[in-house]
Amino acid sequence: MKRHLKEWFTAYTLLAPSFIGLATFIIWPMIYSGYLSFMKWDFLTEPRFVGLRNYEKLFNDDVLRLVLWNTAVYSVAVVFITLILALGLAVLINRDLKFRAALRAIFFLPVVTTLVAVSGLWLFIYTPDFGLMSYILRLFGSSGQAWLNQPNAALWAIIIMMVWQGLGYDMIILLSGLQNIREDLYEAAMIDGAGHWALFWNITLPLLSPTLVFLLIVSIIQAFRVFDPVYIMSGGTGGPANSTATLVFYLYKQAFTNQDAGYASAIAYLIVGIAVILTTIQLTLSKRWVTYQ
């Protein structure tokens, strides 16, 4: 018994530093956020209990509806376009190639480039008269336009940039998934006379499904939290006309521009709710769709 107590004591001592950190800056904040979401608070005066009013506001806020729509469009577009392009690249690069390492490094470069630097660079690329994008578009006969100033184009400008940025990440994960598929499966199918497309649809895609479902959900949850590029590309406004404002950006605005800590906390819990729903979908899907070797 005494030896047990000593082992327990040692284990708790080893855990203490990280536990104190996590408890103070993750667990306690989660509880405190929940409490704040029932309050009206401006960070200065005493918090005042308002019941469910912040949550009612979630349903009646027209800007929030637009923000949710923007976030959904952004997330779905970025995630699917990136995934499809990355799948193509991963399949192509998964063979004996010269320059394979160099190609992989190039595709991965944007992943490790500071997002603020990426945003600054693309701000320059999207500059109307002398930017790279308008130059390329004019080569194809289109007229160069100030995409970031147009409510119907600004979000798509950010989407294109983020596809470029995230491509290498998806590619690396898919590549490691592809390398787990046994080569003899392909050989057997080739003996049976299967062509390239048949191999892709009947072996590669089904056996890659765990990786694909995993990437899909992780990326959507990640995309729902987008903030940096929106802040930089819109000059901190979420404009033009709120067309690039996303959930986290809106939370930030409510908390630090409107000083409405209660409503911002309710939005935070909305984000948690969405993350929980997406994770549940992932768990269900990976049971139903996924094919194992």
Add this chain to the structure above:
Amino acid sequence: MKRSTSRLETFLVYAVLGAAAFIVFLPYVWMILAAFKTPEEIFVYPPQWLPAVWRWQNFVDAWGKAPFGRFFINSIIVSVSIVVIQVTTSTLAAYAFAFFKFPGKNILFILYLSIMMVPTQVTLIPNFVTLKNLNLLNTFGALIVPFLASGFGTFLIRQQFLTIPTDLIDAAHIDGASTLRILWSVLIPLSRPTLATFALLSAMWHWNDFFWPLIVTSSTEMRTMPLGLAVFTQGEAGTEWHLLMAAAIFTALPIILLFLFAQKQFVQGIANSGLKG
């Protein structure tokens, strides 16, 4: 892959991959060339790709236009401190989870795992308030203290520890080695690649972080590189694109260099964990 391929197919694969790599790399070329141009050369249409004179001076000008020296030191202090502290706290916790029996172990481990799923935005306002109450806003404390521990790091290192045969640890016990001695001279030397992977990922996330420094710092002296660059984009430099591109390069460069030197660790870390920053 041993599958036989025709010559035409090989050519097509190279062509498609080459074109894709060109498109992905083109923005970098554009950025680098612009960083060496004069403002006049930037405003030319159609674009003049190469600068007439390579102006290294742009980097010096950009560095001096905002206190980037100060931002750089801040970023180094913040990311190095976070990495050292996180590697330490995560290793200790991983040691407990991998080799000790104690009440509440499973519940605690599940707690550490679920913490990885918590969106940072939920913790935003409470952490801001905590730091305000501790009088730490706009100090290094505010930039470092919330990141003392990492659920992800604990998990990653525990997985590595579990691959180490317990015989080794038992043998060390019999030799009379203390608990910390075993960690230091048996477990850590065998786990260097995993510790390096975690350190690199953590360094990348915290060097590149923009959101948190934006919220807890208010004075120019406390800004980190990405925040300094962001303010630079918003006005201090206006539309001095040549300086902005130079600043973007020196902001991103440290992590890009780290990546080029330790590609294997980065790529494996990301492929194994599948985690985004």
